[in-house]
Amino acid sequence: MSAIRINGLVKRHGGVAAVQGLDLEVEPGELVVLLGPSGCGKTTTLRCLAGLEDATEGEIHIGGALVSRPGYKTPPEKRSIGMVFQSYALWPHMTVAENLAFGLRLRRLPAAEVSERVETALRLVGLSALATRNAGELSGGQQQRVALARAIVLEPEILLFDEPLSNLDAKMRERMRLEIRELQKRLGITTVYVTHDQQEAMVIADRIVLMNAGRVEQMGAPRQLYERPVTQFAADFIGVANALGGVVHSIDGARTTVAVGNAMLECTTQNDCRQGDAVDVIIRPEHVSVIPEHEGTANCLRGQVTDVIFLGSSTDIGIASGIGSLRAQVSPPGVEVPGQEVRLKVNPAAIVLLRREPAVNKA
Missing domain, CATH: 2.40.50.140 (Nucleic acid-binding proteins)
Structure with missing residues (x-):
């Protein structure tokens, strides 16, 4: 069974279709990158998957369960999804550990379990030594690791990334690409990752979904898209x-x-x-x-x-x-x-x- 199945997804903003009939299946443990220029529909697709936007047409299934169709929507907090945003979206006045614990406490988990899961998540991203530091005092790379730890501490079925490295400098982006790829494979979490950076997509993806004007232009393994583009747009955009x-x-x-x-x-x-x-x-x-x-x-x-x-x-x-x-x-x-x-x-x-x-x- 696919971890994610999207059938005929359409999202319109007024008279403009941001996504036009997208079909996609993501296998358990797969890391799929939605790639394309600004305005191609990749972030809209991710937000519909997360439940942050309502689809105009089509269905979305997560783990075999229907979570979205016209007239029906499972709330975001009940989709077993962890999301990492471009802006990090951390509480700057809270410590690193408090940022991670916030969502767990909302679920009314026992204090001992909250502490254990926070410690495990911080260890996974290499931030155990910064647990008591305020999030606002951290560097951009460190804040991005906190955002990643906050997503995985919830033990989600699906991990979503919305251009998470755009605010980092070039060297830190290179480092974080490899860290995200290694951590995702170690945890085996099904992941959908949005970026406009073709090199970033080539580094981390099991499969790339190249989008253009709300539609899928081509999808396949990174090497396949690079060596065998099926349209001139695909050839020009990748490499x-x-x-x-x-x-x-x-x-x-x-x-x-x-x-x-x-x-x-x-x-x-x-x-x-x-x-x-x-x-x-x-x-x-x-x-x-x-x-x-x-x-x-x-x-x-x-x-x-x-x-x-x-x-x-x-x-x-x-x-x-x-x-x-x-x-x-x-x-x-x-x-x-x-x-x-x-x-x-x-x-x-x-x-x-x-x-x-x-x-x-x-x-």
Whole structure:
């Protein structure tokens, strides 16, 4: 049985549909990330799941029990959900331990049990030494750990995160991603996590649900979405992609030849294209290599370096070529300079072809 099942979720604000017919199942112990730009419906979906907003249409089930449908709603406090907010939402005048104990005391649990559960939760997030410190005196990273401990101390069936790391600096975000991932796996709590940060999603997710304009654009494992996007939006939003226009020239078994600019590219990835189809040719920068002169034949091009960005472990290079403007990532960093003529090779096994739908004549 799925831990969470959402069927046909629609949420309208006036005449605007923030979520348009979303279907999603989350398995027990799975960590699913709702990813997308601002306004795509990811936070609205999370709030409907938490019971903080009423769905316009559709049903939501948690642990096999119906918690939401039009005209019926289980209150948030009865959904066995722990939630971690972007703003932390701590009581600054209370100690760390008091913040954790607050919800337990509302449930009228015995004092000994409250103390034991608070101690366990603080130990899990590494804050035992700060139990008597006021929450308002803590750093941002420490406050986020308190917010996480406050959610798990309730021993919920479901853990929800609403962009919890947005207020932290870059180094702390990197650290907290790994800590959240490790703790979630250790506890085995089913988790739904909202973020607009694609790198954050790639690090922590078992499965990513990429949303766009209230709908699911694509869902799957992080590597699947990165290597095999099914739309240009998915290719552009997750990672960096060279997107070029082309036409399928020929198909020979597993090999497809595409006319792009003034060149022919060979592609060995699976696709549903046919000869003559107009396509978007998606090439990740790391699959564009700078190679020595006279090396290689298939998918080899000439180009001129337009700009070079040093990234430490790699170099990002802009290149003007016969198939269009490209970005290449070279690791270890090369010595290319603007204006330099270079020879390129595009990996045929990493090219993704996205068939363009014919334009609809509205006349």
